[in-house]
Amino acid sequence: MEKQLMKGNEAIAEAAIAAGCRLFFGYPITPQNQIPEYMSKRMPKLGGCFLQAESEVAAINMVYGAAGAGARVMTSSSSPGISLKQEGISYIAGAELPAVIVNIVRGGPGLGGIQPAQSDYFQSTKGGGHGDYRLIVLAPASVQEAADLTYSAFDLADKYRIPVLILGDGMIGQMMEPVSLPTPKEPTSANKPWATNGAKGRERTIVNSLYIDPVELEQVNLRLQSRYDTIQKNEVLCEEYLMDDAEIMLAAYGTTARIVKKAISELRKKGIKAGLMRPITLWPFPAEQMSKYADKVKAVLTVEMSLGQMVEDVRLAINGKVPVEFYGRTGGMVPTWKEIAAKVENMCGGAK
């Protein structure tokens, strides 16, 4: 498809439409307002439904209802709004419903700021909501990737009956880059025999996450866990950049990874063999992919726009084999390639 210049938020919205999503429920919050605004213009023209809900809480529950009825449906928000959605997300996970949720992360905690951050990694991958559940978490590093991952999110959600979170940040949401949009497909609610769409000629269906008998609830959880194990085996996505001869591994995701790539190219000019492991799925985390380099590199530096969240998963993957250090900026501050390169040089005891 022809490339067009699009804002990240709008590319995400258009990609959702291309994936057959015809229902969007959301609420305004900076820096993702272009998503509901874009949807409010596009959905009515497609015979779809855009509804501005009364809150992020209401929006996630509208998603639950529509997803339970068998539709492809999406909501979007930013950090504080995603906090509001957590109960609903837990319910969606517990009721085994497919849904796509977009978080365009801003500085936190609390009302925080409106500048980009990566401080929702824990919230996204380690729960956020209550209970033993997982979300597939996809972290784009470009507007193109944001579109591609949003498009595939709906297929993943339907395939595994799991909510999928697109974890962007204010930069991805706001910047404009050339995008080649995915091929549009028509919405279909075929193949969802579990959906509540009117019990005509079939047994009635129930969408529910309450299992008051602990024997039953344990079985439900074990069943979900086995599904998560399958996802872990099959759906990991990770970019390996200049890792073949790397002596220093950098780990970063999203827009931070792009800044890290610039730092790497400058470091290489100075003879420092740095490489990047860029998780694209934050859950399932590419632990196996990372750990295979643990024997080959001398050290690891994790770079995040936070005070260190993904670094814990990196440490688990490296498993103590080599030192794992951290560099981060937070509160909406964006690290420069110079700061990152300086940190690496420092770790190496100066340029070689």
Add this chain to the structure above:
Amino acid sequence: MAIVFEKSKVLTDVNTHYCPGCTHGIIHRLIAESIEELNLQERTIGVAPVGCAVFAYNYFNCDMQQASHGRAPAVATGIKRALPDSIVFTYQGDGDLASIGTAEIVHAAARGEKITVIFVNNAIYGMTGGQMAPTTLPGQVTTTSPYGRDVAHCGYPVKISEMLSTLDGANYIERVSVNNVKNVNAAKKAIKKAFQYQADGKGFSLIEVLSTCPTNWGVSPVEAIEWLEQNMLPYYPLGVYKDKEGEKV
């Protein structure tokens, strides 16, 4: 002899867990009969609340979704917007609708969502063991108002039917009661009308049903009926608070 009254097929065979004399059972039956008589069973999707009626998905013989506390109107909105030809109802108690869910019910009504809401008002929180509700009457003793609801401290009960009737988006709002056969008959009429309106593509309908909670009021089922008549009927007057379609000439 012919059968003149039997259990509706829109109720499952499952015996309910409700306390003896709890009027949830009557209200479930009126909803089921309305759905059956209007021939809507195959198109209906009900939304169960958090409250004593959390297991309503076991009792109504149609597709059901169980919603998080207070959010049933939002869940119903999602279903109805996804499936505009379906019949969607929510069944909510006073905690679900009048406490945590006030935003959701106000906005579903304001938007004129084409759903039917059955609001069960028994002036107390049943499932969690008898705490004060937004609908608890002044002076009423509950486990979190052990000295009686003190309006100076925690204000006055919320009158949902009156409140929601101020919204232009609301189509039909009526308060009914199930304290005796005459009122049960009137309640059924109102509930059936609310479902008929949805079947006709008209907007938001809410039926508030004054109900008893013998267990948490600490009285027998028959005494609970009397308590409702003496205390709730004067505070929450029965009647039609809004009927947009009915007002049309």
Add this chain to the structure above:
Amino acid sequence: MAKVTFLQDTCKGCSLCVSACPKQIINLSKEINTKGYNYAEVLEMEKCTGCASCAKMCPDCVITVER
């Protein structure tokens, strides 16, 4: 002529039917059902008018009415 049938083991002995019956022919049995409740019953069926008041007040659909 009219008749009411009670599902004995579904009855929770709440007595709403007892108060509702205009002929006052319903009472709770001294026996208990499988749930341990004193179940409602009619001993003078010939007085039943089939008004269905009992059935309409019953929260548990215990009663079927024939006329």
